[in-house]
Amino acid sequence: MKQNDRGCSQNKGKLALLMFCLCLTLFMLAGFRSGDKQLTAIVSSATDSESSVFAGLPESLSLLSSVGQEVIVPGTTLRVVLKWQGQYSGDSDESEENATMLAEQLGLGKVARSDKDGYMTYRAAASQGDFSKLSMLWTNLEQGGSYVFVTFETQNPLKAEWSQDAAEKTGKLMMAAGITPEWNASLQGTASSLESPGEAIAAIEGSIAAEESGLHRMESYEDVSTVSRSYAIPGIKRFVNSGDHKIALQVAVHKNDNDNSNRVTIGLPVITIEY
Known part of the structure; x- marks a missing residue:
């Protein structure tokens, strides 16, 4: 490759990464509108336990985005998944009410109820722009309590409404609902x-x-x-x-x-x- 071409490619890569980082400021803003008042209270009362829940999240998302831009074929679709999951130890009889409340705070639509092998599950999902989706799954456990997943997935992080700040708000909403959450993030592409x-x-x-x-x-x-x-x-x-x-x-x-x-x-x- 000629030196000029190499330099041009590097500049394009830096521009793409800059665009990605800028887009991280927009993720899920629309999805949190209905929970703005609750979120303000949650954010202002952050605790040491919250700090441990979010430990490593900024560094990990930054590493995922920068390395992804380096190793994925430019211009191809990326699949990025950010998942929060955790157990709720409260009364499973209250699952539908709690699942509905969490879905509303996340800005999701109506909760769909279904029976899976004798245990109730509650699902809700909503599009966050043309390239991303936010979903929740709340399922009762055989031994009592429930397990909850909140997942954000995008096929194009350059155009997704995704930010670290909004990702942290998701975790805080789950903690406020009595769920002990953990996060993981994945990227996939060619x-x-x-x-x-x-x-x-x-x-x-x-x-x-x-x-x-x-x-x-x-x-x-x-x-x-x-x-x-x-x-x-x-x-x-x-x-x-x-x-x-x-x-x-x-x-x-x-x-x-x-x-x-x-x-x-x-x-x-x-x-x-x-x-």
Whole structure:
């Protein structure tokens, strides 16, 4: 590649990342309109426990966006998923009322009730612009209590209404509803590398290492078409325990036999979507 072309490509990449970061300020603003008063009270009464819930979220979202711009084919669609999940230990008889209240505060539509294997579930979802969707699933548990998922998904983060601030508001709303939430974030798209999955994931490791020092591979899986690796990163405060390891990030590359492309999936702290 000529020097001028390389410089142009780098400038375009920086512009794309800038656009991405700007778009992070807009996520879900419309979805929180109905809960503005409640949110003001929640934000003003932040506690130490809230700080631990959100530990690592800013760094992780920043890493996900910057590395994604480096390793995904420019101009192709990205799938970005931010998921909050946690258990509600209150009376399951109040689930419908509580699910309806949380859905309203999130700016979602009417809650749909259904019976799944004898246990009630409550769902609500709404579009957040043309490129994103916010959804909630509240399901009763066999042993009592409930488990709740709130998921934001976009197919184009450059045009999604998504921000770290709004993501934190989601977690605070769940805490105010008596749910103990944890977050995870994933990105998926077509890898710029057309080499083998092993070679492609090595290139992705290089991009991550350039952003975060101390990247250390802890676990690895490989078969004919897929390579998956998990890592510890000292600078990322959010992690999950896997045996004696503290996993902060997982990367997988899967070779698509139809067009010989590589699908890359990055998860913080682990991948929670199919790869």
